[in-house]
Amino acid sequence: MTFEVVELMADGLKIEPRDALSRLLRDEKSDSCFRLNHYPPCPELQALGGRNLIGFGEHTDPQIISVLRSNNTSGLQICLRDKTWVSVPPDQTSFFINVGDALQVMTNGRLRSVRHRVLAESMRSRVSMIYFGGPPLNEKIAPLASLMAKGEESLYEEFTWWEYKTSAYKSRLGDYRLGLFEKKTGGAAGQ
Template identity: 75%
Template structure:
């Protein structure tokens, strides 16, 4: 893992070893009805943006807007996958939504991914950008610092909706 101290960005290498059928069979009582081992549980990235590149092994899934339907992302070792993070959702006042995603382990092949998390400096204020809002439109979020959000995000459980603490009660929503 590499970090940039000025911007709180980081670069991480992930390795998901194969989970052969024998192992899955042994772990079946713990899989909660799933047929595959989870490599990394469902979550959104708290940063501004994430840039992912992986080998040609499947496993990445994204959740559609309905919040219940999961779709596999076809592996493509020559492409980059861009995730909108929670901070960008706030900057755009919800126009861009952070992407809930997860990774499953492949039964026969290792999955390797490289991901860059673009994060602001810890003191950076996170708020909806007025230039992106219509005249008279209210911000959906309270202003907060990246440090405040990061502390809150890492205290929560992985799959929890972490922006809820920073949402405003807006009429008509």
């Protein structure tokens, strides 16, 4: 399903070849992984008078794409451009797609990774399953040539997926990790 989603994205953006993104996820050396998260209920939240308790802190996903499915328990929130946090209604029959930092670079900012977090729930467990679609470690991450308009400059310096991951491990979860790779001359690409 993820391969088809990124190929549909490629169609919409007129990226050539159509499998420019999916081939990175299909590669036998792909750095993709699957994770299962469990957020147990937090009954002590009621004693906190409605205050939020973070289950997983705010961040963007670093990979190309993330595909998430969860049980019918709330908690997932996204951050809008005005810094307002909005709850994503739970839907155990749907998949949620997140653009990752790598795809933001590959589209030269046309698609943006979304800052998100998970809040703890007082009475119900939240379970989420996430497929993180990452390229091979040696893959060079840069805007795709077929996507760049004539004369358009890259907002980012080219880097390998390994270089990005190495720098990300040295940062805090909520840090804007693409800032290290933004070109200093071409205007702000960041958040």
